[in-house]
Amino acid sequence: MEAVKNKNRSRLVAAAMQKIPCDLTVENSTFVNVITGEIYPASVDILDGVVVRVREEGVKTQMPSRETYDAGGRYLVPGFFDTHLHIESTMMIPENFGRAVVRCGSTTVVTDPHEIANVCGIPGVKFMLENAKKAPMRIYALSPSCVPSVEGAEGNGASFKAEEIRELLEEDSVVGIAEVMDFAGVINDVPRMHDILRAGHEKGVFIQGHAPALVDKELAAYYIAGPVSCHESRRGEEVKQKLRMGMHVNLQSSSILGGLLPSLLSGMEGMRYKDNVSICTDDIHAKDILETGHINRVVKHALAAGVDPVEIIRFATYNAAREIGFTDLGAVAPGYMADFQLLDALDGSNPKTVFVGGKMVVENGELVDRTQSGEIPFPNTVHLEQITSPDDFKLRAPEGCGGFVKTAVLSRTGVMFYKADYEELPVKDGFIDISADPELCFVALCNRHGSGSRTIAVYRGFGLEKGAVASTISHDCHNFTVVYKDEADAYAAARELESCGGGITAVENGKVLSTLDLPIAGLMGTRSVEETAEIAAKVEEAIASLCYGKEGMLLKTAVMALACLPCIMITDKGIYNGLNGVFLDEFLPG
Amino acid sequence: MEAVKNKNRSRLVAAAMQKIPCDLTVENSTFVNVITGEIYPASVDILDGVVVRVREEGVKTQMPSRETYDAGGRYLVPGFFDTHLHIESTMMIPENFGRAVVRCGSTTVVTDPHEIANVCGIPGVKFMLENAKKAPMRIYALSPSCVPSVEGAEGNGASFKAEEIRELLEEDSVVGIAEVMDFAGVINDVPRMHDILRAGHEKGVFIQGHAPALVDKELAAYYIAGPVSCHESRRGEEVKQKLRMGMHVNLQSSSILGGLLPSLLSGMEGMRYKDNVSICTDDIHAKDILETGHINRVVKHALAAGVDPVEIIRFATYNAAREIGFTDLGAVAPGYMADFQLLDALDGSNPKTVFVGGKMVVENGELVDRTQSGEIPFPNTVHLEQITSPDDFKLRAPEGCGGFVKTAVLSRTGVMFYKADYEELPVKDGFIDISADPELCFVALCNRHGSGSRTIAVYRGFGLEKGAVASTISHDCHNFTVVYKDEADAYAAARELESCGGGITAVENGKVLSTLDLPIAGLMGTRSVEETAEIAAKVEEAIASLCYGKEGMLLKTAVMALACLPCIMITDKGIYNGLNGVFLDEFLPG
DSSP states (O other): OOSSOSOOHHHHHHHHTTSSOOSEEEEEEEEEETTTTEEEEEEEEEETTEEEEEEETTOOOSSOOSEEEEOTTOEEEEOEEEEEEOGGGGTBOHHHHHHHHGGGTEEEEEEOTHHHHHHHHHHHHHHHHHHHTTSSSEEEEEEOSOSSSSTTTOOOSOOOOHHHHHHHHTSTTEEEEEEEOOHHHHHTTOHHHHHHHHHHHHHTOEEEEOOTTOOHHHHHHHHHHSOOEESOOOSHHHHHHHHHTTOEEEEEOOSSSTTOHHHHHHTTTTOSOOTTEEEEOBSOOHHHHHHHOSHHHHHHHHHHTTOOHHHHHHHTTHHHHHHHTOSSSSSOSTTSBOOEEEESSSSSOOOSEEEETTEEEEETTEESOOOOOOOOOOOOOOBOTTOOSGGGGSOBOOTTOTTEEEEEEEEEEETTEEEEEEEEEEEETTEEOOTTOTTEEEEEEEOOBSSOOEEEEEEESOOBOSSEEEESOOTTTTOEEEEESOHHHHHHHHHHHHHHTSEEEEEETTEEEEEEEOTBTTTBBSOOHHHHHHHHHHHHHHHHHHBSSOTTHHHHHHTTTOTTSSSEEEETTEEEETTTTEEEOSEEOO | OOSSOSOOHHHHHHHHTTSSOOSEEEEEEEEEETTTTEEEEEEEEEETTEEEEEEETTOOOSSOOSEEEEOTTOEEEEOEEEEEEOGGGGTBOHHHHHHHHGGGTEEEEEEOTHHHHHHHHHHHHHHHHHHHTTSSSEEEEEEOSOSSSSTTTSOOSOOOOHHHHHHHHTSTTEEEEEEEOOHHHHHTTOHHHHHHHHHHHHHTOEEEEOOTTOOHHHHHHHHHHSOOEESOOOSHHHHHHHHHTTOEEEEEOOSSSTTOHHHHHHTTTTOSOOTTEEEEOBSOOHHHHHHHOSHHHHHHHHHHTTOOHHHHHHIIIIIHHHHHTOSSSSSOSTTSBOOEEEESSSSSOOOSEEEETTEEEEETTEESOOOOOOOOOOOOOOBOTTOOSGGGGSOBOOTTOTTEEEEEEEEEEETTEEEEEEEEEEEETTEEOOTTOTTEEEEEEEOOBSSOOEEEEEEESOOBOSSEEEESOOTTTTOEEEEESOHHHHHHHHHHHHHHTSEEEEEETTEEEEEEEOTBTTTBBSOOHHHHHHHHHHHHHHHHHHBSSOTTHHHHHHTTTOTTSSSEEEETTEEEETTTTEEEOSEEOO
8 A cells, every 4th residue: 555646657657767867866875774783874856755765875966855854974864653652642633743743753544433332423533534644754553443332231332343443444645444453243243343353354454452361272263353463562472472363553652551661572572573463552641652662762771671773773663664554665675755853863762854745844842833723623522411410420338328328449450451349338318428547538430421421449559648630531432520528529520521611620628720732632732742741840739748658640530431341340331340341349248 | 365265254253253163273383484484383273265373383173164275394384476477478377387386386376468468369368267277376467567568669469558468467367467578668658658657547557568678767767657566687786676665576587587597686685674586486387386286396596595484485476476566475474375394394395285265286296186177178279371382481682782691780788688780691582691690580570360461580509500490489479480491391380380379399391300399379279287298398308409509499499589578589570679679771881
């Protein structure tokens, strides 16, 4: 598949034959050939945004280009390629996301717009596709396969079946089917997933997988069904099994899953060939992009873990493009799009200069064109009309249970995973009373798409001391999620996010401490990366002031409702076991 | 692209989940994983011809397969994959070709039926596709791009433009466009080649290249135009340039181009990654298949040249399938077609056992099913009606040239390449007289497709001592080609091949010494590999009895008319310079 179709090959062939001049020659580079793994001095001739020729040192052309750019001996490396992320998670709209990550050397991303799809359906996805055109880099999308992530487990704003998948696959920039998260639906061949996968097979497109912790027969079944990649490995053994069967493994080091890299790399030990390894960032915050980079951040982590620079760069470029099926991205060679970066060192630091389609978009680390779209009107997607008083956030005990009741208490068991234990909790005036145990707080998952459904549960160990922390980012259905000690604070948080169209807020004593408003689907704002990071930092600070444990609070709330995880979680419909698809009783009889 | 579409994935997923039994388990193998380059003990579970799971040693299944086969600890290697050949060159029809090479461990070939296309056009290609279905292996075809190889240079039986290419691309087993030989047409962007390549781009299919000796700007121009591979490299430098720009390089060691391998391999020195290297055989004779193998013969040569066994096996399997774009061939992994061989050693020798689509087709080195089609009626394609007497094979000197005339004399300059020098030759009774120089003979290229056009030239150093050697195999137009001392013998040869529908014959003193009749388009017979090789050997013997230099006589005649080569050659229309597309004067004024 070509990233850019309808190239004028007659002109390109004429330029290669030196019958007409190229637009640009980038000369005097230390060329990193990701196809062969070699490094040598070379110049690159470009016409119409396409590489015409890579001339090794001393090879002259009879037809000088209209312009030349001196790479100053810097490394010339293809632009980095992110095989899987959700742009929404950066809290930026695509154009601003693009402006942020191109400065990190990324020139192509393949996004799964399933966050906005869960809120706004196909119009939301189309907003992303349209806005992406304004970005100074290539943004491709996949058709979200799991909207909602698991049928029946949660209430969201849209439901995609094979029909919606097919509709989106007709869009120019939609190049496949996005992470197939409902692994249980796949390996049990349930009709919704069977039909969605068939839509992919019929069209012969890339089908992205999502197989956390899946191994052995379940992994074989999942792979046979169609998904060809996975970015969710946690252990070396998973990586090993996936690579041995020809799956693509996307290494990640996202804002949620940092630190896993050494374990993932251990799964490749003894493998001579790693063509099927690429890199993705999945969910990454604006602040992290600004402070630590994008794909180059994963490159840096991999280098620290001992991976060879050329190898990790290949993962981040050539392997990535081939995984999705692009034949003109991921390398700098005749016929490929002229997307590359000039680097002082192969160490994961931001590039000096970035070219996309032969156009310089970053110079000296800064955007060449800093124009930004203005206000983007978007309908308010936060519907909490059925919440009318703080009492709606109280957890009512079962009738006649007496002074204590066995109550499901959620807690974390590891990165992103949750469990539920039943504890005897006191009952006061007919409601669960957590005031005696400082480690407990409430969490409420409230449908914000109009259904009014709502679950309140007890959570142990979140770290909240007082007040309430609320968010309309709550993977994947993005219902209103609030963690609180005090129901009045939860109520104030609901009103705050309802009025600003969504976002993240911290409330204490009925007063809003700080809010990051995200009016685009309750997921994104129209701010630049710097502005987003700055306001997010203020909200983080406010949240920290309410907590005793301080790390990663934003994300702790964000993944409590991810119904496709093989663990316990909370959704607007109840406390749900992702392993067997069954809702738990919140209370057990004494 | 899937080799086998419409797999019943529900059944395969159910089998992977051990809900239903597999058809077969091949257990106790030493598994060669061409994806990762590892070797370890494993068993392979198969259902409906598809691999369901590769179970490493000790991994049990709860649902035993209906049958098991003990690999006896042998190496289990994916079936070999030939990325480019012309089945016609084996002188066997596809079904018998398949029966021959599957015994060498080959389970997939991608054939370019351009030999028969040049003779019979689309009906010829469709005969190949239809007959291929009877072979015990996978035979895919490409749509021949150069029929004739160069427009205007030679007369053949059909002419393919973009329209014919498009028609063939609609056929199920046609997976791309075959070797684009008219490199001059490509890099000069002539309309015929431009349109043919566009047909490929529009359909997004594999476009096979053919770029002998092409380097530098011409190679870049050729690659940009669309062809993505080349099997015609002669020197390491060519291999290096092609691989560096991402072209696929097909190593070959065909019956014509044996011995080049070390030079080709030298072009890869210093390259860490060789994903784009595969193997092909191009033109290979029945006798060579029988005596030395098919793809495994190239494997053997590469091993002798020092290539690592796992690396060369990867070239011959995984890399090959990916080059063409198959996602379910070239490896043994869940979802892949169960095409593999069991080998005593990784040394290029023929396999003990071969499975295709999970069915055992070779056991103990022999075909399991030896059924062969019977007589296949085919119209006689040898039209030499305009040749009516031995005098038609005399070379007439220009009017009034006197006793001597400067005459173009052909000779070989290397593998497959020819040149022409002008020599003063004697004239007798108005005709060129070569009787005084034992190193000279005549060569006549006679259109056998009805046009009656004919070129007679003088050839130095063919090695013919007496008589005539004639063939209707003469790449690519397959005109009647005869090398002779005596015009009466040439005439007898014409009558012999006309009457048997084509083939190869040796004649002395007006008497046919031996003939290999090839009634299918004058290119193939319906014989098995053993029968073909036996009769070919007899003809070779007869030819040798006419010659003083004895090697490769069949092929010397077969490539003298290949108009796409960048050298001098002879066609039915004259003596032609493939470098600049100009016909030479056969005689120069004194």
